[in-house]
Amino acid sequence: MGLPTWLFYDHPEAYVRAFDVAGKKWSIVVSTAPHFFIGGNDNALWALLVGVLFSFGAAGYLQMIVTRSRRIQMLVDERTMQLRTANQDLVADIAARKHAEQELQLRDRAIEASANAIIITSAEGPDYGIEYVNPAFERITGYAEEEALGRNIDFLWQRDSEQPGIEELRACLQEQREGQAVMRNYRKDGTLLWSDMYIAPVRDDYGRVSHYVIAQYDITATKRYESELEFQTNRDSLTGLANRTLLRDRLSQAISYAYRYNHPIWVLFIDLDRFKFVNDTLGHQAGDILLKAVASRMNSVVRDTDTISRMGGDEFVVVLPERTDSGLSTSIVRRLMDAIAQPLTIEGHEFFISSSVGVSVYPADGVEPETLIKHADIAMYRAKETGRNNFQFYTSEMNERALERLRIEGDLRLAIERDEFLLYYQPQVDLVSKKIIGVEALIRWQHPELGMVPPARFISLAEETGLIVPIGNWVIREACRQSKVWQDEGFIGLRTAVNLSARQFAQQNLVQSIQDALTATSLLPASLEIELTESLVMADVEQAIGILRDMKTLGVQLSIDDFGTGYSSLSYLKRFPIDVLKIDRSFVNDITTDPDDAAIVTSIISLAHSLRLSVIAEGVETREQLDYLQQHGCDQIQGYFFSRPVTAEVMTQMLRDGTRLQLTDDQPA
Ligand SMILES: Nc1nc2c(ncn2[C@@H]2O[C@@H]3COP(=O)(O)O[C@H]4[C@@H](O)[C@H](n5cnc6c(=O)[nH]c(N)nc65)O[C@@H]4COP(=O)(O)O[C@H]3[C@H]2O)c(=O)[nH]1
Incomplete structure (x- = not known):
């Protein structure tokens, strides 16, 4: 293959002549020798080269431009795509927000429109202040929003704080959990609002509890209906008292409680003595009036925790469970009988209705409701047999005890009038001077038949019946009178404790009555010492401090008796304006044999001294006890070792004689 013809400068067609010679074919070809186009055309060649190169460059440039613009196009497409997606997302987001907003608004409106009260409180204790209440809350409770905001929800139950639901709500707040409680709430006008309350914690974006939402359902109507229903099934329709069903229920409950806490229960079977007579002579209507009156009278004497039921006819059963704060006594039975026996006027006729009562005691007389009721019934028949208007225990032993108490109670009421009380005095001796520096006045009852009755047999009964108040006042006055006699005889500084x-x-009016006794007898107040037991002042410390201060302003001395037997907190002890601590006899008793008691006694002595109180040990019976107390710095002693409680005359003689204590290390005179 040769070079392309266009590269050759000139190339005229060759001249070709064919002929025959000698029988052979001949041809002549005449042509110009071709010469290369470039030869002798350098410039043209360069131009050609430049042109070619330029063309290549241009083509390359063009290619580059094309590629770049294509990439730009791609980028643009890509961005456009991204923007489109972002736009779509944005639209979706806006739609979602709008939706959420609408949902929120819907919820807001739903909460506002809710028929039930909704309360939102802060999760910040201790107030957990209310931050929102819906209109239903205002409607249901009667409190306007402004009156509720910022307050603790407890204003809804006011002073009715003995509700199990309160504990549950508190636990939900503390444990940050959901819960439900049926509560007695009170509307602004004070009316009862039974509420079923649901509480749930509300968490913030970080999962922390920021609020609580409480839904309050007004269930007052349901409760009313329930209680009507309960009333119909459990109550006697005439008197409103418990019927047999409820009685059995309550008695079973009382038995399980009594079993757990080892408390007795008394079951009283009461029968009205002359009911049949009223019914027969005045008719059923009068009988109904009488039964209703008896029921309401009985209700007014017992406590909320007791149950009175009507068994039908004129028979009633009362369940009296013992409570920690007060024991069971025949005085409750008497109170019930007295209430029944109040005169009653029906149709212009005045009646006196007495009753016969039988008492059975859990657990001694039975542990089943049926047994206890049956035994109380048997005892009631015995009471009727013994002459009506009477009560009998199921067991004879209980009867005897009750009889004695009854007799003592009756006699106790008359004892002051009959002047049967007297005071004995037990001397208190100082361990340094060995002299009598004080006496404790101890009451005795000279009973016409029972002889000398010690306080252990009647003080608690006097407490129960309230007779202790006049008896106690008599003691203070008599002690002041006797003390003044001693003062006048020259025994100045002698202290008399009551x-x-x-x-x-x-x-x-306790302080006033002490003041009256001091004034009436003209006794120097410092000569009178008031003894209070530890448990007495510890029952309500703040109140006790107030009373003690008032007594102290009179100028009397104050001492804490039976010290060590209670649970005195030392910080309280410091606040009591007292002068003397009395170590209880039970510690002194074993002081030489029981190292624990010995340690308690020495600590009480040093405690008393560190509080700048003087300390007296009671019940000192032996020389060993005395020696121990003296060695450990006890200030004074009282006890049989030195002297038993004695009459005022004997005491006067001891004072006149200057009777002194003999200590082991005393030199014989
Ligand atoms: N075993 C033994 N006993 C000793 C000894 N030394 C004294 N006692 C007895 O311990 C009691 C001390 O009185 P108390 O702890 O206040 O305890 C008194 C006091 O709580 C109360 N009481 C007595 N008189 C009155 C009073 O007038 N009013 C009031 N509210 N209670 C009184 O009756 C409690 C008993 O009084 P008492 O039978 O007179 O009994 C007295 C006293 O006779 C001793 O060495 N050994």
Whole structure:
């Protein structure tokens, strides 16, 4: 293959002549020798080269431009795509937000429109202040939003704080959990609002509880219906008292409680003595009036925790469970009988209705409701047999005890009038001077038949019946009178201590009556010492401090009796304006044999001294006990070792004689 013809400068067609010679074919070809186009055309060649190169460059450039623009196009497409997606996302987001907003608005409106009260409180204790209440809340409770905001929800139950639901709500707040409680709430006008309350914690974006939402359902109507229903099934329709069903239920409950806490229960079977007579002479209507009156009278004497039921006819059963704060006594039976026996006027006729009562005691007389009721019934028949208007225990032993108490109670009421009380005095001796520096006045009852009755047999009964108040006042006055006699005889500085009982301590005019006794006898106040037991002052410390301060302003001395037997907190002890601590006899008793008691006694002595109180040990019976106390710095002693309680005359003689204590290390005179 040769070079392309266009590269050759000139190339005219060759001249070709064919002919025959000698029989052979001949041809002549005449042509110009071709010469290369470039030869002698350098410039043209360069131009050609430049042109070619330029063309190549241009083509390359063009290619580059094309590639770049294609990439740009791609980028543009890509971005456009991204923007489109972002736009779509944005649209979706806006739609979602709008939806969420609409949902929120819907929820807001739903909460606002809810028929039930919704309350939102802060999760910040201790107030858990209310931040939102819906209109239903205002409607249901009667409180306007402004009156509720910022307050603790407890204003809804006001002072009715003995509700199990409160504990549950508190636990939900503390444990940050959901819960439900049926509560007695009160509307602004004070009316009862039964509420079923649901509480749930509300968490913030970080999962922390920021609020609580409470839904409050007004279930007052349901409750009313329930209680009507309950009333119909469990109550006697005439008197409203418990019927047999409820009685059995309550008695079973009382038995399981009594079993757990080892408390007794009394079951009283009461039968009205002359009911048949009223019914027969005045008719059923009068009988109904009488039964209703008896029921309401009985209700007014017992406590909320007791149950009164009507067994039908004129028979009633009362369940009296013992409570920690007060024991069971025949005075409750008497109170019930007295209430029934109040005169009653029906149709212009005045009636006196007495009753016969039988008492059975859990667990001694039975542990089943049926047995206890049956035994109380048997005892009631015995009471009727012994002459109506009477009560009998199922067991004879209980009867005897009850009889004795009854007799003592009856006689106790008359004892002051009959002047049967007297005071004995037990001397208290100083361990340094060995002289009598004080006496404790101890009451005795000179009973016309029972002889000398010690306080252990009647003080608690006097407490129960309230007779301790007049008896106690008599003691204070008599002690002051005797003390003044000794003062006048020259025994200046002699202190006379009197015991104060719990009931007296609670007496409104206690300070005044002490003041009256001091004034009436002209005794120097410092000569009178009031003894209070540890448990008495610890029952309500703040109140006790107030009363003690008032007594102290009179100028009397104050001492804490039976010290060590209660649970005195030392910080309280410091606040009591007292002068003397009395170590209880039970510690002194074993002081030489029991190292624990010995340690308690020495600690009480040093405690008393560190509080700048003087300390006296009671019940000192032996020389060993005395020696121990003296060696450990006890200030004074009282006990049989030195002297038993004695009459005022004997005491006067001892004072006149200057009777002194003999200590082991004393040199014989
Ligand atoms: N075993 C033994 N006993 C000793 C000894 N030294 C004294 N006692 C007895 O211990 C009691 C001390 O009185 P108390 O602890 O206040 O205990 C008194 C006090 O709580 C109360 N009491 C007595 N009189 C009154 C009073 O007028 N009013 C009030 N509210 N209670 C009184 O009756 C409690 C008993 O009084 P009492 O039978 O007179 O008994 C007295 C006293 O006779 C001793 O060495 N050994």
